Amino acid sequence: MSVTAARGxxxxxxxxxxxxxxxxxxxxxxNHGPSHAAAGVFTSNRVQAAPVHWSRQVLADGKVRAVVINSGGANACTGPKGIEDTYATAETTAGLLDVDTEDVAICSTGLIGVLLPVGRLLTGLETAMDRLSAAGGEDASRAIMTTDSVPKTSSVTREGWTIGGMAKGAGMLAPGLATMLVVLTTDAALDSDVLDKALRDATRLTFDRVDSDGCMSTNDTVLLLASGASEVTPEYAEFAAAVREVCDDLGQQLIRDAEGASKDIEIEVVGAASEDDAVEVGRSIARNNLLKCAIHGEDPNWGRVLSAIGTTKAAFDPNQLNVAINGVWVCKNGGVGEDRELVDMTDRAVRITVDLSAGTQSAILWTNDLTAAYVHENSEYSS
Amino acid sequence: MSVTAARGxxxxxxxxxxxxxxxxxxxxxxNHGPSHAAAGVFTSNRVQAAPVHWSRQVLADGKVRAVVINSGGANACTGPKGIEDTYATAETTAGLLDVDTEDVAICSTGLIGVLLPVGRLLTGLETAMDRLSAAGGEDASRAIMTTDSVPKTSSVTREGWTIGGMAKGAGMLAPGLATMLVVLTTDAALDSDVLDKALRDATRLTFDRVDSDGCMSTNDTVLLLASGASEVTPEYAEFAAAVREVCDDLGQQLIRDAEGASKDIEIEVVGAASEDDAVEVGRSIARNNLLKCAIHGEDPNWGRVLSAIGTTKAAFDPNQLNVAINGVWVCKNGGVGEDRELVDMTDRAVRITVDLSAGTQSAILWTNDLTAAYVHENSEYSS
Incomplete structure (x- = not known):
């Protein structure tokens, strides 16, 4: 069920x-092999943590032997010492595992701008190596948590091969990867080019469309490691679908555990002239604080949906916009539609459907409501 | 002190x-003249309320005799009936004042997607006409309030001429005009082209840089009416400076009254390669929910400032970013700077200074913190 679900x-x-x-x-x-193929995608934030700089380099040759992840500090905006600490982590790990330093990817998460207690981290690595096991995925998924309230793991098994994974992330969840660390593993026998394509295809439609609070992290990393231990090489389409399934499941777990959230909001944009338009409109809605407050108050305030759509460059005619909230078309042709009193918003799940009446493309994005609990969680201590 | 401070x-x-x-x-x-020159700027939201559509047309010939503003309903997303109601308002006003219908500008503010009780509005116009007076500016400033807790007025007087104004706005405050209605009046004798230039120059640096909650309204309107009653034609530079002073004052009043806010945040971006870069960076910081929560908690969390800067396309080197909070340079060269414990955040006013180290341009933007009170105010009833 976890990052150790796959063999190897x-x-x-x-x-x-x-x-x-x-x-x-x-x-x-x-990854105990026989293969060590790997792919990774990283935050598009231009301010990037030391481990992101490092792991980008590690992934360049499509090979990863081990991933080390620490919570408790992002090692971002930490200057040359931060880079040094990341390198020391990779070097120590490589020594303990008898692999090349350049094959050890590093991820960090926690407060930005604080140096890691690197001595304790390096000592901890020895303990961690002693405890490595095929049953260790569950512990690993707990060790990467920050403000997460629950560990997040997923897996799918197909004929002869498996993909497993773990994720962390609860705040600073936004595009260009929702803020998160994710490690996926598979025992399928595939080279790094195939892994890279499958990973990018999947993240584009899953993690990239999770936008909890519009804030983009300095540390986002999603890694996919393949051991080849199953000796099965699946068809691309089948493998890509499975990767997407795991990413989708983990992405949904991230939204469900978003800081302070009381509503999970699915935004479906249809009738768009292009997929990019649909995503732009969905993201604009997902980031509208006033709407997110209204959803928290179980108020089907479609005017706030329209005012969010109006800030985009997407193709649409304001007089042909239709909006449904939980299936009730409260806005038709840019004006008042069905009675808003008909909208039942008592469930945690809320679905907003926007029809731009401008084409045939569509996209789905996920966000959550904005609550006093989010404010409390993010104002009462540094994170 | 108010919209009737100027003669005429x-x-x-x-x-x-x-x-x-x-x-x-x-x-x-x-505006009792002798001149009826006027200029206006409107929301850049593509979903626009009926009164915005109407008033744009009214302003096209640079002439306005009267402005009617209602609170209690935005008349946005109200279809043909909304347009009809706006027209009826202008027509009735024109009849009562014996002016042309096309010289009556209309503004509305309140909930989107609800028809106005136009019968009551038209009846009210008769009462309002009976009460018109040169001392009526104060009442007018109260009548345009929605979630505002205080009326907002301002004026400046120069040699022989005056500019007065009123504003409303407390939520949905964002760029391309902060969400607001503003009426400015002057007795200076200037034609509409000069008014237009002065108004655009002023709003670009004031209202356009107020970004309370990132949400853009469907109804934003800023009007400047000139009566010429002073018979003084000031130099452009002097007039433009005075318009900017009034806009700046009203903009600051908007921020101070922002929904739920406990901190007024001034974001100064210096060392930018271009003014556009400075504004983009400032706006990105102003819209970062996590940072706004941290400021609420009096936490000088500069990592969240850097992660916001990193989402922009502005020219900068992450290793040359400097950030001061209330004068303490907590981030130097993209890493840890002065001790964050030195930052005193007990005052309501908070100043964030970002030095991009990429040029000589700069910009100042204003926002406020994100609080549980904002969430409560925007989730407990429709607005």
């Missing part, structure tokens, strides 16, 4: 003393 | 029964 992988998750609360904060995932 | 203008503000709470909800401002 072991993992561990331990408390290394990086988090002040003593919780698990260091995860290691090791 | 009368105003009134009455309760016409549009607002359910019985408060003042209908304002009229009349």
């Amino acid at each position: 992988f072991t993992a561990a998750g331990i408390a290394a003393g990086i988090k002040e609360n003593g919780g698990k904060d260091l995860a290691v995932v090791v | 203008f009368t105003a009134a503000g009455i309760a016409a029964g549009i607002k359910e709470n019985g408060g003042k909800d209908l304002a009229v401002v009349v």
Whole structure:
């Protein structure tokens, strides 16, 4: 069910003393092969953490032997010392596993602008290596949590091969990857080019369309590692669909655990002239604070949907916009539609459908409501 | 001090029964000339309310005799009936004042997607006309309030001439005009081209740089009416500076009254390669929910500033970014700077300075913190 669901992988998750609360904060995932093909996608934020700089380099040759992830500190905006600490982490891991340093990817998550307690981290690595096991995925998924309230794992199994994965992320969830760390593993036998294509195809439609709070992280990383241990090479379409399924499941888990959220909002934009238009409109709605407050208050305030659509460059005629909330078309032809009193918003799941009446393309995005709990969580301590 | 500070203008503000709470909800401002030159700027939202469509047409010939503003309903997304109601308002006003219908500008503010009680509005116009007076500016400024907690007025007087104004706006405050209605009046003798240039120059640097919650309204309108009653024609530079001063003052009042806000945040971006870059960076920071929560919690979380900067296309090197919060350079060269414990955030006013180290251009934007009170105000009832 987790990052060790596929054959050829072991993992561990331990408390290394990086988090002040003593919780698990260091995860290691090791690919025991025979193949070490890998692909990765990273945050499009131009301010990037040291581990992102490092892991981009590691992924350049499409090969990863191990991934080390720490919570308790993002190691972002930490200058040359931050790079040094990331390198030391990779080097120590490589020594312990007897692999090349350049095949060790690093991810960090936590507060920006604070140096990691690197001594404790390096000591922790030794402990983590002792605990590596094919049952270690669950511990690993706990060790990468920050403000997450639950660990997030997923897996799918097809004929002879499996994809497993874990994710973390609850705030600073936005596009160009929702803010998150994700490690996916598979025992399928595929080269890194195929992994890269499947991963990009999947993230484009899943993690890239999760926009919880419009804030983009400095540390986003999604990795896909293939051990080849199944000795099965699936068809591309089948493999890509499975990767997307796992990404979709993990993305939904991220939204459901978003900081302070009380409503999960699915925004479906149809009738768009292009998919880009549909995504732009969906994202504009997902980021509208006033609408997100209204949804929190179970108020089907479609005027706020229209005012959000109106800020985009998408093709549409304002007099041909239609909006449904939970299936009730409260806005027709840009004006008042069905009675808003008919909208039942008591469920946690809310579905907003926008018909731009401008074409045949569509997209789905996910967000959540804006609540006082989000404000509390993000104002009461640094994160 | 108000919209009737300049000679040649009368105003009134009455309760016409549009607002359910019985408060003042209908304002009229009349220009008695001798000149009726006018200029206007409107929301850049592509979904525009009926009164915006109408008033754009009215302003086309640079002439306005009267402005009617109602609160209690935005008359946006109201279809043909909405247009009809706006036209009826202009027509009735024109009849009562014996002016051309096409010289009556209309503004509306309130909930989107609800038809106005136009009968009550038209009846109210008669009452309002009876109450028009040179002392009516104060009442008018109260009649345009929605979630505003205080009326907002301003004026400046130069040698022989005056500019006065009023504004409303507390939520849905964002760019391409902060969400607001503003009426400015002057007794200076200037033609509409000069008014237009002065108004655009001023709004670009004031209202356009107020970004309270990133949400853009369907009804934004800023009007400048000149009566020429002073018979003084000031130099352009002097007049433009005075218009900007009034707009700046009203813009600051909008920010100070923003829904739920406990901190007024000034964001100064310096060292930019272009003014556009500075504005893009400032706006990105102003819209970062996580940062706005941190400021609410008096947490000088500069990492969230950097992650916001990183989402822009502005020219900068991440390793040369500097950030000061209330004068303490907590981030230097993209990394840890002065001790964040030195930052005193107890005052309501917070100043964030970003040095992009990429040029000599700069810009200042204003926003406020994100609070539980904002969520409550925008989730507990439709607005």
